[in-house]
Amino acid sequence: MKVYSTLKDIQTDLYAGSITCRQLVEFYLKNIEEKNNTLNAFLSVFDQEALEKADEIDAKIKAGTAKKLAGMVLGIKDLLCYKDHTSQAGSRILDGFESQFTATAVQRVIDEDAIIIGRQNCDEFGMGSTNENSAFGPCLNAVGENRVAGGSSGGSAVAVQADMCLASLGTDTGGSVRMPAGFCGLVGLKPTYTRVSRWGLIAYASSFDCIGPITKSVEDAAILLEIIAGKDEQDSTVSNEKVPEYTAFQTEKKTYKIGYLKEAVESEGLQPEVKAATLAKLAYLKAQGHEVEAVDFPLIKYFLPTYYTLTTAEASSNLSRFDGVRYGHRSTEATDLMSLYKKSRFEGFGKETRKRIMLGTFVLSASYYDAYYTKAQKIRRLIKEFTDNLLTEYDFLVCPTTPTTAYKLGEKTADPIQMYLGDLFTVQANVVGLPAISIPNGLDNDGMPIGFQIMAGAFEEAELLTFAQLIS
Amino acid sequence: MAFYYLCILKFEILPSVNQEIRDKYEVVIGLEVHAQLQTESKIFAADAASFGASPNTHISPITLGHPGTLPKLNKKAVEFAMRMGIACNSQITENQYFDRKNYFYPDLPKGYQITQDKTPICMGGGVHVKLSTGEKTVRFHHIHLEEDAGKSLHTDGSSDSLLDYNRAGTPLIEMVTEPEIKSAEEAATFMTEVRKLVRYLGICDGNMEEGSLRCDVNISVMPVGSKVFGTKVEIKNMNSMRFIQKAIEYEIVRQIDAVENNEKIIQETRSFDPATGRTSGMREKESMNDYRYFPEPDLVPLVISEEWLSSVKEQMPALPWELFEKFTKEYGLPAYDANVLTDSREVAEYFEATCQFTKNYKAVSNWIMGTVKSYLNDHNLEIGQLSVTPEQLAQLIQLVDDGKVSNSTASQQIFPEMIADNAKTPLQIAEAKNLIQQSNTDTLQTLVDEVLANNSAKVKEYKNGKKGLLSMFMGEIMKKSKGSADPKVTTALLQKTLENL
Numbered sequence: 001m002k003v004y005s006t007l008k009d010i011q012t013d014l015y016a017g018s019i020t021c022r023q024l025v026e027f028y029l030k031n032i033e034e035k036n037n038t039l040n041a042f043l044s045v046f047d048q049e050a051l052e053k054a055d056e057i058d059a060k061i062k063a064g065t066a067k068k069l070a071g072m073v074l075g076i077k078d079l080l081c082y083k084d085h086t087s088q089a090g091s092r093i094l095d096g097f098e099s100q101f102t103a104t105a106v107q108r109v110i111d112e113d114a115i116i117i118g119r120q121n122c123d124e125f126g127m128g129s130t131n132e133n134s135a136f137g138p139c140l141n142a143v144g145e146n147r148v149a150g151g152s153s154g155g156s157a158v159a160v161q162a163d164m165c166l167a168s169l170g171t172d173t174g175g176s177v178r179m180p181a182g183f184c185g186l187v188g189l190k191p192t193y194t195r196v197s198r199w200g201l202i203a204y205a206s207s208f209d210c211i212g213p214i215t216k217s218v219e220d221a222a223i224l225l226e227i228i229a230g231k232d233e234q235d236s237t238v239s240n241e242k243v244p245e246y247t248a249f250q251t252e253k254k255t256y257k258i259g260y261l262k263e264a265v266e267s268e269g270l271q272p273e274v275k276a277a278t279l280a281k282l283a284y285l286k287a288q289g290h291e292v293e294a295v296d297f298p299l300i301k302y303f304l305p306t307y308y309t310l311t312t313a314e315a316s317s318n319l320s321r322f323d324g325v326r327y328g329h330r331s332t333e334a335t336d337l338m339s340l341y342k343k344s345r346f347e348g349f350g351k352e353t354r355k356r357i358m359l360g361t362f363v364l365s366a367s368y369y370d371a372y373y374t375k376a377q378k379i380r381r382l383i384k385e386f387t388d389n390l391l392t393e394y395d396f397l398v399c400p401t402t403p404t405t406a407y408k409l410g411e412k413t414a415d416p417i418q419m420y421l422g423d424l425f426t427v428q429a430n431v432v433g434l435p436a437i438s439i440p441n442g443l444d445n446d447g448m449p450i451g452f453q454i455m456a457g458a459f460e461e462a463e464l465l466t467f468a469q470l471i472s
Numbered sequence: 473m474a475f476y477y478l479c480i481l482k483f484e485i486l487p488s489v490n491q492e493i494r495d496k497y498e499v500v501i502g503l504e505v506h507a508q509l510q511t512e513s514k515i516f517a518a519d520a521a522s523f524g525a526s527p528n529t530h531i532s533p534i535t536l537g538h539p540g541t542l543p544k545l546n547k548k549a550v551e552f553a554m555r556m557g558i559a560c561n562s563q564i565t566e567n568q569y570f571d572r573k574n575y576f577y578p579d580l581p582k583g584y585q586i587t588q589d590k591t592p593i594c595m596g597g598g599v600h601v602k603l604s605t606g607e608k609t610v611r612f613h614h615i616h617l618e619e620d621a622g623k624s625l626h627t628d629g630s631s632d633s634l635l636d637y638n639r640a641g642t643p644l645i646e647m648v649t650e651p652e653i654k655s656a657e658e659a660a661t662f663m664t665e666v667r668k669l670v671r672y673l674g675i676c677d678g679n680m681e682e683g684s685l686r687c688d689v690n691i692s693v694m695p696v697g698s699k700v701f702g703t704k705v706e707i708k709n710m711n712s713m714r715f716i717q718k719a720i721e722y723e724i725v726r727q728i729d730a731v732e733n734n735e736k737i738i739q740e741t742r743s744f745d746p747a748t749g750r751t752s753g754m755r756e757k758e759s760m761n762d763y764r765y766f767p768e769p770d771l772v773p774l775v776i777s778e779e780w781l782s783s784v785k786e787q788m789p790a791l792p793w794e795l796f797e798k799f800t801k802e803y804g805l806p807a808y809d810a811n812v813l814t815d816s817r818e819v820a821e822y823f824e825a826t827c828q829f830t831k832n833y834k835a836v837s838n839w840i841m842g843t844v845k846s847y848l849n850d851h852n853l854e855i856g857q858l859s860v861t862p863e864q865l866a867q868l869i870q871l872v873d874d875g876k877v878s879n880s881t882a883s884q885q886i887f888p889e890m891i892a893d894n895a896k897t898p899l900q901i902a903e904a905k906n907l908i909q910q911s912n913t914d915t916l917q918t919l920v921d922e923v924l925a926n927n928s929a930k931v932k933e934y935k936n937g938k939k940g941l942l943s944m945f946m947g948e949i950m951k952k953s954k955g956s957a958d959p960k961v962t963t964a965l966l967q968k969t970l971e972n973l
Contacts, residue, residue, distance in 0.1 A: 081540040089539065100533045103540060198770075202539040206769035235542050237772050314769060317574050320583020321537040325635070337633075341576055364574070364764035373766060 001027045003163055005216040007223060010071040010166070014061055021054035021061070021071060021115065028073050028117055032164045040139045041149075041158040043078055044086055045118040053115045060113065068227065069112035072220075075120045075165040077156045080106055080211070081200035082116065089202045090124040090134040090152075093322045093348030095329045103200020104235065105169055105211045105228040112227050117165050121155030124350045125319065126173050126204040128152045129422045131180070132413060133352040140409070141183060144448050147406040150180030156214050157184040167215040167224060173204050174307055175401075175426025177212040178438035182401035182451020185440045187468070188214050189221040192458050193433030194239040196225075197232035203318040205311035208430040218439065218469040222246035225461060244462045251466045258285060259295035259394035264425050271404040273444035278400045281441055281452055285471065295394070299386055300428075302379050304420055307427040309363050309376035315353075316360025322348065384432040391434070391457040396467060399425050401438040401451030425453060435461045437468050489728050497693045497728050500701055501659055501720065502613075502651035505666055506644050507676040508620060508684040509552040515619050515643035516543030516586060523682050527636035535641045537581035542770045545570075549643035550774065552675040553593045553617050554784045556645055559673055559791055560612060562597030566776055570617075570768040575761055578633060579622035581640055587618035589765040593645075593776075599669065600793065601661045610662045611650045620644050645675075651690065651701065656720035660713050663687065672792055672817040686711045689720060692737075693727045702727065703737040707744055707751055719744035723751055795820050803833040812841050818855045822862060829866030832873055839865060843883040847891070859894045860887070868898040875958055876908050909958040916949075916962055920969050923948045934970060942966065 001023060004010045013019045029047055036042050050073070060066040081087045081099035088094040102110070110116065123133040131139040131154025139154040141147035142162040149158045153170030157180035160168055170177040172190040181188025190212045201211055213224035223246075230243040264270075265278055286292045324330035324344025331343035349357070363372035390397060402422055412419040429436035434455055441452035456464035514521045517534035534541045557564050571589035598611035622640035624633050647666065653659050667685055670676035678685050687710050692702035705723060710716045723742070730737050742751040790798075792814045799810035799820075814820045819840065826836045844865070848855060868890065872882050882898070889901045902908050910916060923945055924931055934941045942963075949962055 087539065094539065097539075099540065100538065101540070199542055200540040203770075234544065236544050237542075237770065313766060317572050317584050317764070317766070320574060320576065321539070321581060323576060323578075323583060325578045326536055326581065327538070337578065361764065364766055366762045366764075369764075 004166060007069070007072050007166065007220050014071045021057045021073075022051060024071060024073055025050045025054040025115060025117065028163065028165050031162060032118070035142070035162050035164065038140065039142055039149075039158050039162055040121055040137055041155040041162065041164060042075065042118040043088070043090075043121050043136055043155070046085070046116060050115050050117045057113050057115065067111070067113040068223070069109055069114040072109070072112075072114040072167060072223075073117050073165045074109060074114045075118050075156060075159045075168045076103075076106055076116060077120050077122050077153050077168065077170045079122060079126055079171050079202045079204075080169060081202065082106055082119070086119065087202065088135075089126075090122045090136060091322075091349065091353065092135045093329050093345070094327075095348070097328050099200070101200060103211075104197035104232045106200065108227050109169070109224065118159075120153070120159055120168060120170075122170075123152035123154070123176075124353045125202065125315070126152040126171055126176050126209075127315070127352050127356055129175070129179060129419055130407060130409075130412065131155065132409070133350055135350055138409060141406050141448075143185070144406065144446060146409045147448060148183065148409055148411075150183030150402075150406060152176040152180075153188075153214060154180050157181055157186055157188070160184070160186055160214055160216060167213055167220050169211055169224070169228070170214050171201055171204075172210045172212045172426075172430065173208045173311060174430050175423050177210075177214055178401050178426050178429075178436060178451065178453060179423070181214050182438045182440075182453075183406040183449060185443075185449030186214055186216060186438075187218050187221050187440070187472075188212065188438045188451075189225060189461075189465075190429055190436050191225060191229060191461055192239070192435045193430070194237055195229050195241070195435070195459065195461065197228075197230075197235040197238045199232055199234035203314075205314040206318060207314060208307075208311055210430070218437075218465055218472055219247070219249075221437070222249070222465045222469075225465075229461075239459070241459050246462055246465050248462075249466045249469055251463060253395070253463075255289045255291065256395040256467060257291045257293075257393070258282075259293055259390055259397050261297050261300070261397060261399045261425070262294040263297055263300045264399035265294070267403065269403050269421065270400065271444065274400050274402070274404060274450050277442045277444075277450045278452065281471075282398075288471075293394070295390055295397070297386070297390075299379070299383050300424070302383065303424060303427050303431060306376045306379045306383065307423070307431055308359070308420065309372050310380060310431075312356045312360030313364050313373050313376075314360065316357045316364065319349075319353070319357055324348070380431055383428070387428065387432045387434065387455075388457070391455075395456070395463065397455045399453055400441075401425060401453040405444045405446070405448035405450055429455050434458055435464055437464055439468050439472050487722075487725050487729055489725055489732070493732060494724075494728060496696060497724075497731070498696045498698070499654055499720075499724050500651050500692050500694065500704075501653035501655075502690040502704075503647075503649045503653065503659060503662065504688040504690070505647040505649075505663065506620075506686050506688075507556075507647070507666075507670050507678075509549050509643040509645060509675050510677055510684075511546055511548045511552065511643055513546055513548075514641035515546050515549045515617070517641050519641065521642045522638075523679075523684065525638055527634075528638060530638045531640070535581065535637055537583070543586060543768075545771060545774065546643065549617060550593070550776075551784050552643070552673075553615060553645045554776070554781065555673045555675055555788060556647070556670065557594030557597060557615055558785055558788060559669055560594070560597035560599060560615075562594035562612060562615060564776055564781055565591055565593055565595060567591065568593055568774040568776070570771050570774070571765045572768050573618075574764040577621070577624075578635055579624045579637070579640065581622065581637060585619060585621065586768055586771070587646075588616035590767075592616035593774075598649075599662060599665050601658065601665050603658055603661055608658075610653060610658070613648045613650050615645050615647045618644050618646060651692075651704075656717040656724070659689065659720055660717045663713060663716060668792060668815065672789060674789065674817075680711045680713065683711055687716065689716065689723075691720060691723050691727070693724060693731060702731070703739050705737065705739065705751075706741045708741055708754070710744060712746075715744055715746055718746075718749055719751055722749060726751070789817065790820075792817075792820075799823070803827065803837075805833060805837050809834075809837040809841065813837060816855070822855050822858075825862035826865050826869075829863050830869050830873075832869055835869045835873070836865070839869060839883075843887055847887070858891075860890050864890060864894075864898065871898050871902060875960070877902050878909065878959075881907050906956070908956065910953055910956045913961065913965060916953075916957060916965050917969070919949050919952050919957065920945075920962070920966050923952065924969060924973070931970070931973065935973065942970075945970075 130148035156168035156170040161184040329348040334340035592614035594615035622637040667678040
């Protein structure tokens with residue numbers, strides 16, 4: 001079967017009758033069967049369900065009643081709840097847990113006739129940049145040898161990259177959609193914070209977490225966002241802002257004013273090919289008539305400390321519910337309440353998760369609260385004000401998605417600082433709650449994909465997607 | 473159970489200090505009162521918030537803290553808290569947010585409690601109390617909204633704990649007083665007023681036994697005149713007025729005794745054992761918790777607009793002191809009556825409803841405080857369960873006022889019949905039972921003349937000054953009328969007839 005990159009092409013053929021949904025699902029299932037053992041992108045495959053749903057939608061297509069996402073075969077990250085299906089957040093602590101409800105974003109794509117093909121590997125609770133922190137083992141990049149997928153939505157990216165599904169829904173707390181998209185040569189979109197309901201998103205850091213699509217095309221990212229975005233009774237933090245027609249790709253502007261982060265593009269730590277590809281993209285933009293300027297961002301050195309202080313603080317609280325009392329893993333060694341907590345949590349959580357829980361507990365503790373948590377909140381506000389100001393002057397802020405292409409497996413695990421530095425360019429969007437997209441920007445000398453990140457003002461996804469489409 | 477407690481109390485010798493020593497110390501008490509708000513659903517979930525359901529039947533994924541769930545604020549709970557604040561003259565906070573209070577306990581599903589640490593919904597205000605030593609206002613530091621936890625049940629002889637999450641997520645207000653309560657009496661009076669108020673406001677059933685209203689007591693002692701508070705001790709989860717008083721009394725003596733003996737008072741959490749009447753220290757860990765409060769990111773800030781506040785103010789029910797004013801001024805009742813009638817909202821409402829049908833307000837008050845109350849007490853009923861309607865009670869009062877029946881006949885014979893047969897009016901009952909007093913002077917005159925004619929010798933004696941015979945004539949007339957003669961009218965008629973002879 002032809003390898004599809006957009007839903008539009010699929011639907012053209014579906015409606016022409018040259019393919020069926022069942023054939024599509026069979027095609028993806030075959031790829032999963034062939035590749036998943038090596039790549040480890042899927043944790044569960046809903047093969048029978050997917051095939052039944054495919055027949056149902058084939059019938060709807062014939063009857064002319066199929067909805068917008070007919071023909072979209074989709075995978076979901078293990079951080080998204082799906083009723084009566086296992087949801088484990090890549091963690092042993094949720095062993096045996098099945099969700100009793102479906103995440104709003106997942107329900108909305110199902111309601112539009114998307115087919116959910118399986119549950120995808122990720123770093124435990126979204127805590128990681130390589131997918132090496134999964135309790136189910138790392139997910140590998142489909143390109144190169146022993147290269148990481150990126151994280152935390154590694155399985156979601158590789159599944160698309162290796163044609164195991166057309167698109168995925170991932171989650172992005174500090175770059176977890178954009179980074180693996182960049183590492184795998186795909187499009188990864190993190191919407192504005194509060195654009196998409198978090199109901200059914202297993203929380204890592206509530207004031208940062210966002211659900212976002214990973215796709216092969218900007219077009220499909222737009223289609224998915226259009227469906228998952230908007231008000232939700234279940235999540236009171238969701239914005240009332242109207243959801244525009246992202247798929248229209250309409251803009252009055254012919255040229256844009258673009259700022260690139262000088263500190264990022266000129267950084268010493270940038271892999272030469274990444275730097276070259278980024279500069280080439282900037283040159284291309286200029287050549288297209290856009291205004292391109294370097295902007296200083298002196299607060300860049302505070303991005304990571306702010307991000308890790310606040311996300312670990314929230315995580316330490318969000319993950320308290322996993323105590324072995326009501327669901328998930330309970331240690332068989334426990335002798336009393338305290339040992340039930342300690343042993344269940346020690347056995348259930350991986351090393352990185354335990355580290356972040358301890359770090360978060362520390363920054364929230366009475367003696368250090370003001371020195372860390374309060375200070376980080378203040379800096380978060382400063383970074384937000386600074387970024388918002390820049391975005392009144394510039395339409396977009398751009399930089400490479402990551403300083404390097406995908407690492408070798410295990411390359412960074414020994415040095416957490418180096419590992420965290422990989423998130424330097426992506427965390428800003430989460431710290432300030434703005435939308436950002438990663439689009440493919442060529443390959444390095446080893447053939448590994450390079451990502452280019454574009455960030456826009458709050459709720460300016462329409463412009464962001466239009467611009468991304470324009471320059472892809 | 474009660475018997476068991478009594479036996480132990482009898483042999484328990486509680487510590488004591490003499491009055492002279494006691495007078496050297498000032499007691500400082502602050503209360504943290506928890507009131508469960510009687511909203512239909514929980515504060516952050518749609519599950520029913522009700523007492524007494526089978527264990528774990530009101531437990532949605534939100535209540536159980538399942539991964540992926542988010543809280544959704546129940547506006548009704550906010551309005552109930554606002555009512556309390558408005559009634560207590562507190563400042564209602566315009567911009568609020570919720571905080572997470574982090575601690576591990578099996579009955580706390582999320583590992584944190586959603587509460588208000590930095591921006592309580594109400595600031596200041598207070599409750600007026602009448603004490604044996606005078607009147608005062610016990611001021612609130614603040615009132616905040618939060619969610620209740622579930623319940624752990626420990627069964628005897630088993631190391632297992634059983635958990636019931638029905639209560640988890642029930643809305644609570646915590647009312648924190650300033651440390652200015654001076655005695656056990658004051659604490660109990662304050663609690664009684666708070667219970668009355670929450671019931672008036674319809675925000676909490678005030679049932680202490682079921683735990684809908686409970687309090688933690690913070691208590692310390694210091695030498696009279698000192699500006700520095702002594703070390704405070706917290707007594708947790710008091711769910712009876714009697715226990716509150718006993719625990720405070722015990723703790724005052726224990727603390728004074730300790731200070732007198734140069735013993736250090738440890739800042740700790742203690743629990744009160746009703747069986748022994750003593751308090752004892754709980755594990756020290758409990759008081760060493762670092763709750764790591766931080767703003768709840770899953771909820772948007774809560775903004776109380778002017779319009780919202782006004783609409784809640786408009787819907788406020790009448791408050792006990794407002795009714796007291798009204799009852800003394802508009803209805804002209806003595807303060808004593810007004811106090812008794814406003815003790816509960818239902819009684820006050822019954823009074824006012826009855827006053828819609830009669831102008832004899834004092835009689836209504838007498839009836840409610842007398843016959844009605846004692847009937848309710850005898851049968852262990854609330855006024856809401858009374859079958860006699862306010863209109864019927866007013867009809868009965870009218871019957872007395874019209875001189876058709878005497879007061880005692882009304883309360884002893886007609887009222888019980890009205891309860892037994894709700895379909896009949898008081899008049900119908902009186903007629904059926906032949907209880908209508910004769911005030912027809914023609915019939916009465918005949919009776920008077922008859923009696924006087926039959927007793928001509930006694931009439932002479934009367935005329936010669938033996939005025940005491942009047943009651944003898946009256947008795948004869950009453951006998952003849954079979955008790956239906958109106959005593960007032962008859963006496964007047966009799967005297968007149970005798971004079972004219």
